[in-house]
Amino acid sequence: MLLYIGFLIxxxxxxxFSIYRLRKKINFVQHCEHAVGKVVRVEQFDDGDGLLYRAVFAFTTRNGQEVEYRHGTSNSSPNVWPVGATQKFxxxxxxxxxxxxxxxDVFKFTILLLGISITCIVISAGYFAAGF
Known part of the structure; x- marks a missing residue:
């Protein structure tokens, strides 16, 4: 019984917490600036297991500032992000x-937390609905 009360709480x-984060993310997306970036180069580096490639994007902000963004994910193929490819930021x-x-990706963690929380609530509600 205590286990299911713990699941419910x-x-x-x-x-x-998930709803709070979701509202913050939605607010951020609604009030942030948007820009289209282009791949300006693909960086190559060795991680010990072989060569990896990371795309470097450039975009211009509304006030004219040039910004470089390095993609957080590396790939084993340089063709994943060809030079000149565009992406919205x-x-x-x-x-x-x-x-x-x-x-x-902006909402990925929040949606994962929502799924876990709903699962916990359904498991505990099923326990109490069955009359245990």
Missing amino acids: SGILLFT IYNPAHPALARFLSY
Whole structure:
């Protein structure tokens, strides 16, 4: 019984935190600046297991500042992001160097937390609904 009460409390707390983060992310996406960046070069480096490639994007902010963004994910093929490829970015005008891709990645962690919290709530609710 205590286990399911723990699941319920954890689920409710996680759900509340997830909704709070989701609202912050939505607010950020609605109020941030948007820009289109282009791959200006592909950096090559050796990680010990072989060669890896990382795309470097450049975009211009609304006030004319040039920003370089290094993609966080490296690939074993240089053709994943060919030079000249474009990508949409979102950024805080006060900190354009902290730009992010405009994609589902903005919400990935929040959606994962929502899924975990709902699972905890459903498991505990099923326990209490069954009358245990």
